[in-house]
Amino acid sequence: MIQADIKEKLQQIVGPENYDDSKAGRLVYSYDASPQFQSMPDAVVAPRNKEEVQKIVKICNKHRIPIVPRGSGSNLCAGTCPIEGGIVLLFKHMNKILEIDEENLTVTVQPGVITLDMIKAVEEKGLFYPPDPSSMKISTIGGNINENSGGLRGLKYGVTRDYVLALEAVLANGEIIRTGGKLAKDVAGYDLTRLLVGSEGTLAILTEATLKLVPMPETKKTMLALYQDIEACAQTVSNIIASRIIPATLEFLDQPTLQAVEAFAHIGLPTNVKAVLLIEQDGPEEVVERDIEKMAEICRAEKAVDVQVAKSPEHAEALMTARRTALSALARLKPTTILEDATVPRSEIAKMVVAINGIAEKYGLNIGTFGHAGDGNLHPTCLADIRDKDEMERVEKAFAEIFQKAIELGGTITGEHGVGVAKAPYLEWKLGHTGIEVMKAIKNALDPNHILNPGKVFAKETNRVVMMK
Amino acid sequence: MIQADIKEKLQQIVGPENYDDSKAGRLVYSYDASPQFQSMPDAVVAPRNKEEVQKIVKICNKHRIPIVPRGSGSNLCAGTCPIEGGIVLLFKHMNKILEIDEENLTVTVQPGVITLDMIKAVEEKGLFYPPDPSSMKISTIGGNINENSGGLRGLKYGVTRDYVLALEAVLANGEIIRTGGKLAKDVAGYDLTRLLVGSEGTLAILTEATLKLVPMPETKKTMLALYQDIEACAQTVSNIIASRIIPATLEFLDQPTLQAVEAFAHIGLPTNVKAVLLIEQDGPEEVVERDIEKMAEICRAEKAVDVQVAKSPEHAEALMTARRTALSALARLKPTTILEDATVPRSEIAKMVVAINGIAEKYGLNIGTFGHAGDGNLHPTCLADIRDKDEMERVEKAFAEIFQKAIELGGTITGEHGVGVAKAPYLEWKLGHTGIEVMKAIKNALDPNHILNPGKVFAKETNRVVMMK
Incomplete structure (x- = not known):
């Protein structure tokens, strides 16, 4: 009150x-x-x-x-x-695009701007803002910065953090700081800009941001590679990168996800295969053509049963949009959808997918997996019913094992969703006690009264169940 | 003692x-x-x-x-x-390359590795580590990370910060933290990796780093554009970027620098023009050809008196190496060389160059300017004699005015050299009192006894001379 x-x-x-x-x-x-x-x-x-x-x-x-x-x-x-x-x-009122600077390739916005609105505005000028979280139709830039959102184009273009040049923020004491600038290089002091990015609103309240833009890629092309063997599919991901091609997008969808998305989006996705890679390359036309051909070869060499190149830009766009609806599509199937984002080095994707399937079986759960395979950022998604207490307990145990496995493989408990309340009990698994202590010291230094988004990131208690085994 | x-x-x-x-x-x-x-x-x-x-x-x-x-x-x-x-x-003993991971495109090193040794080692595998500070022949990766070093390829590829994926560091209390991983995406907690990058050894002592690599560009091409009009030269920089081309390198050298470098390196640099742009593009051959042609046109349209494309890879390499010797070349001319790196948004380069020349004249100083024009990172370099007290006082005043001008234009006091002792008295000009207080709070939280590189970054006293006028 x-x-x-x-x-x-x-x-x-x-x-x-x-x-x-x-x-x-x-x-x-x-x-x-x-x-x-x-x-x-x-x-x-x-x-x-x-x-x-x-x-x-x-x-x-x-x-x-x-x-x-x-x-x-x-x-x-x-x-x-x-x-x-x-x-x-x-931040519904603070939703203005303040400036698109075509000379310095920057856009300055208030935090409440809808991500896709900003993307469309800069694309009209032939400029490109790559971070594209699946929620971009409704998410805000302020939210993206606070969570350091990723997206489908992270592999080639990086994440939100890589595009934040300057921030204005209100500290817990009410004072305003301004970090960075329209500057490609700036080493004046600690990197407060990136300390705030991904800090989930626990260190300061953002009021303005200047983001970096890049020239719009000249063209892009999209293809699907179909697999009956999940491990071969995951191996393809490693092989593509090892062949020195960095596609703009390299997405993995398993059969349950494919079926759910197709039932939702009706765009002719294959539903009779075990897994699909959705691959996009962008850039100059010659390069795109060459990369798509080379990747198709790599897919075939790794036992893809079929490789289909999108027939038109509209078809390509439909495929990407369908992928972005994966969560919504899966969410229709059962009352409760728990989507995680354990992330591993991309060389470990195959192992991680196999582990997830094993864990799902062990706990008798329905876990589909899709995600940004190119950057090792998987989204194992459990379809469950929150009213079924026993099932929810198994879900918790299963995800704890998934997180543990990700860390074992050199990965992390969250690639792009953030810690918030949901993952706070697992954070120490990744950072260790010392890492948490460093973060707490920073939090206490900047927000001594703990008024900024309290209860987030820092857990009351670390989950010890699995790690202690 | x-x-x-x-x-x-x-x-x-x-x-x-x-x-x-x-x-x-x-x-x-x-x-x-x-x-x-x-x-x-x-x-x-x-x-x-x-x-x-x-x-x-x-x-x-x-x-x-x-x-x-x-x-x-x-x-x-x-x-x-x-x-x-x-x-x-x-760190002379801790100079091992621990691993080059070709699947995940990473290299893991101890901090004492010489930058160029590491670059050569990864290039042998067809991989590319873009940050290339001019000192890379002798600098160490640990130093590069602590200073967040830039270099000639910063415009297209970013700076050291953009390539640090994971760090191991010893805190002031002797405990070890490990941040990040071989991960394209990781939002588990505050971005401690990037907080340490550029913290100049004031927050922790680095003991290991994992760096991101990218595929080696297929080819590259280098050209020189010659100008008798410095403003036209600076304007060309903005025009190139505004035309949606991001070259790998876009360097500016004024006549005094050209003359000094040519006298030192003897590679046939033009010395009878007021300024030169040294431009490199890399990537797939078709793209490089097209970009170089388009940039040549832009240079000519902006009154370049001549545009020369390097005849061979050797000639190109000689040009880039010559540019990297600029500091050494200038340093031969007078007993004391003071090289600064005031940085501005690239749209402001022309104004900044004009301002630097005006300030040099006002104080009767010999200031040449070269630098990474593409990212607004200029190196005004004053040739002086430390034994001439009156001259050194004028040098200090002149640089204070240069910093002030850079900030006025939306820039910063240091683009890639760091704050250290030298620029600490000016840091508040960029960050404001609140920004400094935030940094101090973080410093006190992590190194309460101030044993880690004390006297750096934080000034005993802010320089008030120019800002108060």
Whole structure:
């Protein structure tokens, strides 16, 4: 509960129409795209500019009120679930594209801009913003930066972090910092820009960002390679990279995912094979042609039963869009969809896929796997029913084993979804006690009162079950 | 002075042959490549492995002895000058390439590896490590990471930061952290990898690094564009990028630099023009041909008096090598060479070059300018004599004005050389008081006793002279 006098102050700052503590209003923001987590905020506050953000933060810091910054809430780690109450800080008004700078190849935005809107705006100028999280139709740039979102083009182009040049942010004490600039090189001080990227709103509240753009690739081409042998499919991924080709996209979909996506999207995906690689290359035409041909050869050499090149740009676009709907497609099948993103070095993909299937069998679970194979970022997805307690317990154990296996193979517990609440109990497995202590020291230094997205990233307790065996 | 009992302990750890507190030994490490700074360490200690580093750090932390980690000392910010005494920690023994992983396209090294040795080793496997600081013949990878070194290929390929995937480091308390992995995507916790990159040895001591490699470009081509009009030359840089071409290298050299380099390298550089752009493109042959042709056109349209394409790979290599000798060439002319790296958005290059020339004239100084024009990273270089007190005062004032101008234009005080001692008094100009406070909070959290490279990055006093006018 926000005290009456504080509520009044907050309403004065943002206007009464931007302060909502009705039950219905709060309920809407009590959860995000992550299943299994729900918690009511005390109020939902929508500032209109950074000065309002500053004022709100100062009040919250004084009165120890948690602040949960939120774009569209499309994250999959319960990163915007207000588990300690407080206010959800909604960026719906701060959604302007402030500048597209064609000389310096940058775009400057407010955090509430929808990712795809920004991508379309820069593409109109012949420029390209590569990070493309599957949620980009609804996600916001602020959310992407806070989660350091990846996407389908990560293999060749990197992730959100690689495109953030400058940030403006409000610290827990209400002061504003500006990091970086429209600069390809800047080593003036610690890399605060990248410290904030991926910090999940626990270190500061973003109010503006300048992102790097690159020239639009001249052309692109898409193909599918079909497999009856999952290991051969995974091996192909390693072989393509080892042959010194870096495709723009190199996605893996197993049969359950293919069937679900086809039933959802109806675009003629093969459903009678065990796995498919969806491959895209972009760049100058000659290079794209040559790479696609070479990759087709590599696929065939590794026992692909068929290789199909998309017939038209529209067909290619339909394939990529279908891939982006994988989560939605799978989510239709059962009441609860738990999508994870254990990530391994790409040389270990085959082992990881085999391990996931073994773990699913061991626990009697329905786990489909798809994901960004080229960068080792897999999305094992469990279809379950949250009302079935026994099943949910098995799901938890299975995912703990999957995380453990990923770490064993030199991987990580999350490639692009973030830690949030969902993965916090496993973070120490990856970073060790010392790594967590370093992070805590930084958190305490910047947010001593723990008002910024509390309960995220840092677990009350590390999961010891599997690691202790 | 290191106490006798501590000296004995340190000698036991590294062996007496790796502990040197002779006057001659200490003198060698009392300075680095930065002029104007010298200070004697108490001892020079060369550990052979990370366990020895840990033990040394624990002793130093207990007894508050400064540790200055040092590779080859080729930095230009006095980043390895032991201004508070203590020990210089020398990485000459920890210079192994541990692994080149051709499947995951990574190389794992100890910090003392010479940059060019590593580059040659990976190139033998058809792989490419793009960051190429001009000092790469002698610099170490550990130094490159600590300074977040740039280089000639930064425009297209980014800087050291963009290639560091994983680090192992010893914290001030002697504990080891491991960050990242052979992973294209990893969002498990704060980005400690990039917090350490560019932290100049003030947050932890690196003991191992895994770096990202990319496939070797198929071919490359080099050209020179000659100008009698410096502004037209600078404008060409913006025009090339605005035309959506990102060359691998886009270097600017003014007449004084050209003359000095030609006198030093004798490779037939034009010396009768006001400025030259040295341009390289790499990639598939068709693309390189097309880009070089298009860039030649752009140069001619912007009043280049001549455009010369390198006749052979050897000639191209000679041109790039000559550019890398610019500092050495200029340094021969006068007793003291002060090379700076004020950096601006590339759209502001023309304004910055004009401003530098104006400032040089105002203070009656000899300032030549060369640098990585494509990423706005200029190296105004002042030839002076440290014994001429009046001149040195003018040099300081001139550079303060150059930094101020760079910041006015949206730039930074250092693009790739680091802050160290040399630029610490100016850091607040770029980051503001709040930015410095955030950095101090992080420093205090990770190194509460300030034993790690003390006196670097954080100034005792900010230079107020110019900013207050």
